[in-house]
Amino acid sequence: MPAYKRILLKLSGEALMGDDAFGINRATIVRMVREIREVTALGVEVAVVIGGGNIFRGVAGGSVGMDRATADYMGMLATVMNSLALADTMRLEGMTARVMSAISIDQVVEPYVRPKALQYLEEGKVVIFAGGTGNPFFTTDTAAALRGAEVGAEIMLKATKVDGVYTADPKKDPSATRYPSLTFDEAIIKNLAVLDATAFALCRDQKLPLKVFSIVKPGALKRVVLGEDEGTLVHV
Numbered sequence: 001m002p003a004y005k006r007i008l009l010k011l012s013g014e015a016l017m018g019d020d021a022f023g024i025n026r027a028t029i030v031r032m033v034r035e036i037r038e039v040t041a042l043g044v045e046v047a048v049v050i051g052g053g054n055i056f057r058g059v060a061g062g063s064v065g066m067d068r069a070t071a072d073y074m075g076m077l078a079t080v081m082n083s084l085a086l087a088d089t090m091r092l093e094g095m096t097a098r099v100m101s102a103i104s105i106d107q108v109v110e111p112y113v114r115p116k117a118l119q120y121l122e123e124g125k126v127v128i129f130a131g132g133t134g135n136p137f138f139t140t141d142t143a144a145a146l147r148g149a150e151v152g153a154e155i156m157l158k159a160t161k162v163d164g165v166y167t168a169d170p171k172k173d174p175s176a177t178r179y180p181s182l183t184f185d186e187a188i189i190k191n192l193a194v195l196d197a198t199a200f201a202l203c204r205d206q207k208l209p210l211k212v213f214s215i216v217k218p219g220a221l222k223r224v225v226l227g228e229d230e231g232t233l234v235h236v
């Protein structure tokens with residue numbers, strides 16, 4: 001029995017690379033999609049936001065002298081590419097997905113219209129929100145919190161390369177330990193960078209709980225959805 005009726009799943013763009021240096025690794029995206037399919041088969045309504053870190057991040061452009069807003073628009077376009085790849089992989093795996101973008105590219109993808117997104121979710125279609133928030137200086141974590149709150153998701157699930165929230169970045173500090181749970185205020189005060197502060201604050205203010213877990217660990221998404229002990233819960 002799933003613990004949630006509707007979820008907002010934030011998928012790491014960077015994790016899409018698998019063992020490659022850039023872009024979308026075929027086996028990795030297929031594996032991610034099959035994990036999502038298992039959850040939809042439980043009757044859970046799934047909305048997805050996918051990052052763009054496997055292609056481009058605005059901060060990288062900014063650091064080499066690019067105009068930051070321009071670089072951020074490039075990052076948002078990267079999330080559109082990942083969203084299209086994800087929806088197409090879902091199609092190949094027998095699922096029905098709709099991509100809705102926060103930035104208009106009408107020939108390629110339909111625009112984000114909230115009532116339409118709600119309709120798709122009620123029909124059991126997976127909705128993939130592309131283009132982040134549509135604004136520079138934000139991240140797809142914030143887009144996920146925003147869309148999660150808008151569509152009334154019961155929880156935001158951040159599927160990333162680490163298996164939870166740690167006392168410090170575990171990729172840089174091997175002595176860091178994992179929290180089983182913590183509050184949004186603790187995460188913000190301690191500056192825990194697994195999510196940006198804007199996203200943490202939006203989840204907190206909208207009372208949208210957050211679970212951080214590993215996208216690399218097989219079956220972790222299903223265990224989270226079944227309410228089993230997996231990852232780190234961040235709550236009000």
Ligand SMILES: Nc1ncnc2c1ncn2[C@@H]1O[C@H](COP(=O)(O)OP(=O)(O)OP(=O)(O)O)[C@@H](O)[C@H]1O
Nearest residue numbers: 012013014051053160165166168169171192193194
């Ligand atoms: N306190 C912390 N606990 C856990 N991870 C942390 C912490 N601080 C920093 N991190 C880092 O945050 C990363 C996850 O967030 P990040 O936004 O960089 O990636 P993502 O969301 O998975 O990728 P993308 O932006 O491409 O979607 C982890 O891989 C980890 O190295």
Ligand SMILES: O=c1ccn([C@@H]2O[C@H](COP(=O)(O)O)[C@@H](O)[C@H]2O)c(=O)[nH]1
Nearest residue numbers: 051052058072075076132133138139140
């Ligand atoms: O609302 C948003 C969302 C994203 N961006 C830009 O896109 C890239 C990729 O997103 P990640 O969350 O880092 O995966 C991000 O670095 C920003 O440059 C944005 O500007 N606004």
